[in-house]
Amino acid sequence: MCEASEAVLSPSPFLNSVPESCIDAHRKRPLRIALFGFGTVGASVARILIESQPEGLELTHIFNRSVARKRVDWVPSNVVWSDDAEAVLAADVDVVVELVGGLEPAGGWIRSALGTGKSVVTANKKLISFAGIELEQLALSHGGHLKFGAAVAGGVPVIPGLEQGLSGDRIDRIEGILNGTCNFILSRMQEGGEYATALASAQSKGYAEADPTEDVGGFDARAKLAILMRLAMRAAVDPEEIKPQAITSIAAVDFSYARELGCTIRQIARAERAEGSVATAVGPMLVDLHSPLAWSRGTENMVVLSGHYGGDVVFSGHGAGGQPTAVAVVSDLLALAHGSRRVLVPSTPTTVGAEFEAPHYIRFMVDDKPGIIADVTVALASEQINIRAIVQKPGYPQHALPFVVTVEPCKSSALKRALERLRGKDYLLEMPLDLQILE
């Protein structure tokens, strides 16, 4: 007798008086699973289900557009392949695994499944960030379940870890590397090289799309941050209120200056409670070379959750790729099969009103001439911003000279106003690049 089958028998603590016959009703058959999307992740999910044969799970349907070209011989012949989404949704399945992504048509499929009492497992961060609460309520009202452990940090169990292991704390701060593509590009640039080269390398390895905007623009990371904010900080925010900064303006020279300051550059997503509101930021930031966030290499993800009672907890690992993401999906399926409900905590609608008080790195690119530093210091002083250091590395031509000013903690909006005062100056080859320094 194995523990798993006993676990399925065991009632919840709320169900002590439920007659055994009630509980026994469904355990005779495994969960029947329809897989929507047979790309890298979908094929990995199928592979694990077929190789590992986890008890209580049975793959019964695979949906994909033009499904004929997707068919593989290692999937058992009793699995139904289909390119008719409606037919699969109407079939006798218990769980729909949605791995197509995007708001539609994925959202319609998920609503249809939940609306008929099926459960849904998805890795769709965009949909969950915009419609997670609505979909959870739809699931609850029809007796199904919605799980999305793969939506944030892929194979790193941040969502199950925080729902099941940190719900007893009050999380006040989130800092994370949530986008493997950006981390690959920036850690490649850290070794030397310009953005375009690093992006091309990411694309050739399949880590970046032909149009990389969703990743490098910060939209993917902000969706994940919004999900974490709701689950960890219990702050339900409109993802569009989080304004991401793209990593596209980072140049090799910035890594050189960052190193001078004992730092490197990573795409960071962060949120923190402040004054009854929350401050958020997504974009490239300087991180101390000794901080955990600087340890992440390649496509790794990392999340630091800071609790009022428990202090910092760090999760890291492979955030993307077919197999790690598939592990999260199959784990969600196993949790469903074991009757392990999510720990759903109430969240509060929250506006992103507050701003971080952070030190900043400002990199200028100028056609050098006298008076520039005077202009800069006057502009910063106009907003009461204190300069921490002015750094100028040798070896650059005078007509395209990069130099860096770091400033003491200030609000981004104040710094932006100060830098606006320099707009149009003839020595500025481009508007200054302004990055938060994470301390």
Add this chain to the structure above:
Amino acid sequence: MCEASEAVLSPSPFLNSVPESCIDAHRKRPLRIALFGFGTVGASVARILIESQPEGLELTHIFNRSVARKRVDWVPSNVVWSDDAEAVLAADVDVVVELVGGLEPAGGWIRSALGTGKSVVTANKKLISFAGIELEQLALSHGGHLKFGAAVAGGVPVIPGLEQGLSGDRIDRIEGILNGTCNFILSRMQEGGEYATALASAQSKGYAEADPTEDVGGFDARAKLAILMRLAMRAAVDPEEIKPQAITSIAAVDFSYARELGCTIRQIARAERAEGSVATAVGPMLVDLHSPLAWSRGTENMVVLSGHYGGDVVFSGHGAGGQPTAVAVVSDLLALAHGSRRVLVPSTPTTVGAEFEAPHYIRFMVDDKPGIIADVTVALASEQINIRAIVQKPGYPQHALPFVVTVEPCKSSALKRALERLRGKDYLLEMPLDLQILE
């Protein structure tokens, strides 16, 4: 209407046909909680329950020996204080939180609670490592639940993360820093200083007991490793088959030599599948200064789980202390209140038969004279062990000269046999210290 109360309403996927009346039966009242043990962790659990008022949880009883001296005024007056364990176990409570530790009497209380259909939340790693399966089965057969998220790595959600988020993978390897006391002592020694000084410092801060054997001897870490092996690798082992090496023989000179080799020293607990069995080790080991395990400072814990599909996942944070551990306990209680069952996977009784093939660090302490290196090389050659390097730092007296030999991967048993050949040599001031090098 908040999400939490709706969650309690929602049936498990296995219970679609259960009449609503069955499910509704118990949700009218919160879980009534009896706290056994009002020490640092127990008081922190009470504090969180009273400060945060998590929905669905009600502290009703506190048991402690000589309870009068424990009474505090911030606990509401309707909570019953008692030093009569039997009376509290017989009272109208749903969950017993056991924070006393040790095999008995804690084990008796837990069996009594589970045997009457109550649920139990415990941080008792020793009891769970020896009797976890028996207690889980007792819980299942009486309709209760056993949760022990706090038993490994305290406030770091390794157990919930792996049960809920990595069950879909096949974990082949575990490496962890599982004992905060040892990590504090060794990271303090890394900064300079001998073992005795570092231990005294740990004791003065309350991180180490007056008799520190359980921690420094490796018994605490091995209990946690055994728990992780069962949950992550599905290998049920007798903890006593894991032979720990104490950290007491590490001296300042070893940190000096470790640094020479690009390493530091940490108490590591590790397990790996090998040849149908498992290899395990608990003790001080050399770890690369660039590896995640070397990043842990002070009392931090860190666990690296290596999955066949998902690769390495790292968890770290505060493994001990009242508040982090209390977060894990309260999170377990919330999961119970939300009807979130554990994902219990079957484990296989496994003997600890295999050995690691690891490189080793061997530190000799000799009264120097000609021929020592010749003896050592002959002894190692007798077991086919290849020398990687011989390192001798200047500045030590000839009559008490430390030097280090590192060897290519070999089995500990072979190395032990080789070193036995040197026993009794008049130049040996003590038997050589042999540490695994983690690669």
